[in-house]
Amino acid sequence: MKTLTSRRVARLSGVALVGSLALSACGSDNNSTTTAGAGSNGSSSSSAGASSSAGGSAGVACEKGTLSGEGSTAQQNAIEEVISQFQDACEGATVNYNPTGSGAGIKQFNAGQVDFAGSDSALKTEMKDGVVEQAAADKQCGSPAWNLPMVTGPIAVAYKLNGVDKLILTPDVIAKIFLGQITTWNDPAIAKVNPGVTLPSTAIKVFFRSDESGTTENFTKYLNGAAPKVWTADPAKKWTGKGEGKEKTAGVAGAVKATEGGITYAEWSAAKDNNLSMAQVDNGAGAVTLTGESAGKAVAAAKQVGTGNNIKLALDYTTKAAGTYPIVLVTYEIVCSKGKDPAKAALTKAFLKQFSSPEQQKALEAIGYAPLPAEVAAKVSSAIDALS
């Protein structure tokens, strides 16, 4: 009954009342994001969404209940933003997310403790430490567990160097810096890719994450993929390069901010928040600045290795496609394709629908995430529709 009236409200708002009514409309995707010029745009899409759900597959409407998730800290800011939007729009729906780390999230999910897991890497299909994650998750769900890419987190190579605002780095140079093979900023290898830039002779101080982290894993995946001759260590959550370890993203970003000549890898949002300079990455097709769009292209170029609606992506770190920023991590929501509890399944579906909606994804860019590119978003959306 409530959903019916609210759909009617949503439709009405699409026609006439753009502003405040749309805010109260459940499931509408344009709530409270005040991007310039999005007003009419957003409301028309919300009415479209509402009518399609009224006519077709069981809805993008609000559901009541409590949903709990746990996992990746890399998507913490994104999911908290989505949760607050979702809860504002949907009275009676509560979503809790406990950012304890990808490994812990998967472990809790496989133990049936949480309804969904957030993870920086998809469920592993090979045996690791005595567990096959995908098999364990399938068993717990009683149905295949799906990896749904939801948030793209670009990883910035952030540095602090007075007087150098624009710095271009190639994969080999990045790998050598983080291995301690290049120790000063005016090293010929850096100078070679930065013609016309005056580099000081400051020592390079590398900071890394002292905690085990998905950011480290994805960054080393990139180094291992793009500069295999220099970076020979296997990608791991534990740092295998050189440098000085600081705790969590806040620790490394803060250390670089306080240290002249410092460099680190950190989520885009952290680099932005701390006003750190970010290196442009030249993968072979010219230097690319980190933007939501350039990072999104890397995700668009990824191959899908999962089957059907299990959208597991394999990023191509060596990509030479123009304008693609290659160092990104994709964080997934891991859900049961057939939920054990119908009410929870419906709530999960409504929440993920909100998460993957173009407006919501666009809004995430403001807090340092890249929106899912259209092709991937379409796949994710149809996978969510297939959840039951």
Place this chain on the structure above:
Amino acid sequence: MSSLTGASAVDHVPDPSGHSPLGGARASTGRLGDRLFGGAATGAGLLVIAIVTLIAVFLLSQAVPALSRNGANFLTSTEWNVAGDHPRFGIANLLWTTVASSVIAMLIAVPLGVGVALFVTQYAPRWLSRPAASLVDLLAAVPSIVYGLWGAYVFGPHITGLQSGLSSVLGWIPFFSNSTGGVDSSGTIFFIGIVLSIMVLPIVTALSREVFAQTPATHKEAALALGATRWEMIRTAVLPFGRPGVISASMLGLGRALGETVAVAIILSSLANGTGWSFSLFNGGETFASKIANNAGEFDSPQKTGAFIAAGLVLFVLTFIVNAIARIVIERRKAFTE
């Protein structure tokens, strides 16, 4: 004449109804309240022992499977690779960092804490001693994460000068040699030792203060009557009386320093894999507690968890040993002072 057991002469006289006299520590009136209280007290004591035993059993049971697969010497290795089929991990680095930082903390906090306690109890005028004591106690109420953030962002940048000065003057001593692990910021063992000392200070001060205040006035007056100056009175009357208390205060403080987690994790820089062994205090590292805290988010296999719990077990044993030593020292002192 009262004795340690609290039994008095009355206890040895049969009561009017002809019941046998009460004896020693087993003295009881046989009333319900007495039995209840005795039982509750015994229960509380046993509960503590049971909890500690259970913790030890838990740690052991979790740690043993991981330890049995360990390819390196657990006590002497400096490696820490806990994932995969052939884990190799050892606690040498963790042990060194933990002990070194705590020792620095104690070297600073104990003399300072005893000094503050003496000032508050013996020197300060009455109007000052109360507020001064409360202020020091307030330090204990500050959450450790606040110390961590303050250390990392406020205090830390000012310490690097002192560090480089010390290492250039005293660099020939291995403890003060230049960092080999690539740590140039304030995230060193030396600095975390200083921050820990501030965190430990209120514990040492509060307990020492209480003991010093208990010094019998007769002892103090006797010393003064014999012509002692105030310092001589403190040396001959107050300090010997308070020594066991100061020792147990230090051990409590040491326990906190050894186990401190959040502040250490925030401040201390960890070292990259494969960094060579160094005795330098101007190096980074990880303590048992900070290592476990840093990695707790990624305990995705029992083996990994087990390895970290094994490290926790060493910390447990270390604390146990420290406390045992303190007990022994206090017992021996007692024999001499009474």
